[in-house]
Amino acid sequence: MSISQxxxxxxxxxxxxxxxxxxxxxxxxEPVIHLGGGEPKGRAPIDAITTASSMxxxxxxxxxxxxxxxxLKKAIIRYTExxxxxxxxxANVIASSGAKQSIMVALQTLLEPKDEVIFAAxxxxxxxxxxxxxxxxxxxxxxxDGTFQPTIEEFAALVGSYTKAIxxxxxxxxxxxxxxxxxxxxxxxxxxxxGIYLIMDDTYNRLVFDGQAPINCYEFAKDxxxxxxxxxxxCVSKMYAMTGFRIGWTVAAKEIVQAMTNIQSxxxxxxxxxxxxxxxxxxTGVQSSIDGLRMTLENARNVMIARLNMIPxxxxxxxxxxxxxxxDFSAYEKDSAKLCxxxxxxxxxxxxxxxxxxxxxxxxxxxxxxxxxxKEGVERIQWAIDPNSPNxxxxxxxxxxxxxx
Ligand code: PLP
Numbered sequence: 001m002s003i004s005q006x007x008x009x010x011x012x013x014x015x016x017x018x019x020x021x022x023x024x025x026x027x028x029x030e031p032v033i034h035l036g037g038g039e040p041k042g043r044a045p046i047d048a049i050t051t052a053s054s055m056x057x058x059x060x061x062x063x064x065x066x067x068x069x070x071x072l073k074k075a076i077i078r079y080t081e082x083x084x085x086x087x088x089x090x091a092n093v094i095a096s097s098g099a100k101q102s103i104m105v106a107l108q109t110l111l112e113p114k115d116e117v118i119f120a121a122x123x124x125x126x127x128x129x130x131x132x133x134x135x136x137x138x139x140x141x142x143x144x145d146g147t148f149q150p151t152i153e154e155f156a157a158l159v160g161s162y163t164k165a166i167x168x169x170x171x172x173x174x175x176x177x178x179x180x181x182x183x184x185x186x187x188x189x190x191x192x193x194x195g196i197y198l199i200m201d202d203t204y205n206r207l208v209f210d211g212q213a214p215i216n217c218y219e220f221a222k223d224x225x226x227x228x229x230x231x232x233x234x235c236v237s238k239m240y241a242m243t244g245f246r247i248g249w250t251v252a253a254k255e256i257v258q259a260m261t262n263i264q265s266x267x268x269x270x271x272x273x274x275x276x277x278x279x280x281x282x283x284t285g286v287q288s289s290i291d292g293l294r295m296t297l298e299n300a301r302n303v304m305i306a307r308l309n310m311i312p313x314x315x316x317x318x319x320x321x322x323x324x325x326x327x328d329f330s331a332y333e334k335d336s337a338k339l340c341x342x343x344x345x346x347x348x349x350x351x352x353x354x355x356x357x358x359x360x361x362x363x364x365x366x367x368x369x370x371x372x373x374x375k376e377g378v379e380r381i382q383w384a385i386d387p388n389s390p391n392x393x394x395x396x397x398x399x400x401x402x403x404x405x
Contacts, residue, residue: 014356033377036350040241047285052278064270067261068095075283086218097271099235099248107134115164120150121358148175165197171204174364175326176319188220208321209298240282247279300367307378323368330361332385347380
């Protein structure tokens with residue numbers, strides 16, 4: 001067998017692997033609670049379904065242009081105007097098969113071998129592997145103060161002659177924290193000044209809580225010309241509960257979009273046409289589902305944080321967006337992979353080890369499931385780790401006895 005060095009250097013996606021493990025255990029009838037998921041449970045908006053199905057019943061499902069069908073690009077342009085107050089042209093827009101492909105193709109477009117890309121821990125699991133796949137070197141900022149808010153000084157300290165880009169994801173997967181507006185403003189200007197590309201991963205931009213407005217990174221950019229360093233990534237996946245449709249997009253300077261289109265045309269061609277029509281339906285249809293999802297998630301966040309705060313020694317920063325939180329369990333176990341495995345083995349709760357996001361001692365917990373699952377999931381976690389818990393716990397009619405320290 002001859003597997004390339006590059007392929008051997010790439011890790012499997014921890015989150016996708018955990019989804020598989022949970023599905024296998026559930027198929028065996030195990031009472032699994034999945035707090036590791038990365039997708040809202042609701043249905044896709046009706047406008048997405050009807051628009052895609054009316055295209056599909058014609059039976060004529062053809063290749064799309066490599067950068068997306070004109071109707072989707074038009075809908076993205078409208079979205080950019082409405083949500084970011086920024087007027088862009090079709091030459092600034094490329095649709096891809098999910099935000100994941102958008103980020104990957106953007107990196108392939110920018111990086112020369114050994115170029116460095118800086119991002120802050122905790123970071124989305126895929127960034128380091130994507131940077132490596134594109135031939136670059138990942139460089140990680142680790143904010144020290146436990147708030148998960150990086151500072152401009154921490155980024156500036158790592159900028160060197162090989163720095164090509166910075167990736168920012170706010171609100172952040174896994175911490176759920178929305179970075180401070182002043183920080184984003186400073187970073188946009190810093191990157192412009194230094195000639196560094198800034199990839200804004202706005203996957204969760206609309207999923208913010210407590211009545212806060214989403215942060216608009218364009219507000220701080222001088223102008224969106226050919227020389228703009230700002231590359232903004234979005235998708236329908238999370239805000240419309242359309243993860244399986246696989247549609248994301250990039251808005252960037254024309255040259256970047258043209259180069260990305262060339263790569264994509266050789267890599268996958270345009271995204272699946274029915275999915276693009278579904279995205280058109282979602283973006284141009286009734287928007288109330290986003291408010292509904294936001295309210296559901298905010299309530300679920302409150303329930304999860306209140307329950308976590310009942311576990312002595314567990315520290316958690318209250319998220320102000322997404323559907324994740326990133327509690328610190330190091331008072332009980334510093335090795336997050338070990339803790340995650342123990343919780344799955346002993347109490348059948350799926351979590352994601354913080355190690356995968358660049359911060360050991362933490363677990364990523366999702367609150368996109370039902371309130372019942374959230375409460376019971378955290379209860380089971382407490383039972384497994386807190387030595388002051390009662391000796392017995394029932395999972396349905398199965399009695400568990402705590403026989404570990
Ligand atoms: N960026 C972040 C921060 C994510 O959390 C995810 C998905 O989990 C993506 C990008 C990828 O989104 P998509 O499913 O549209 O590829």
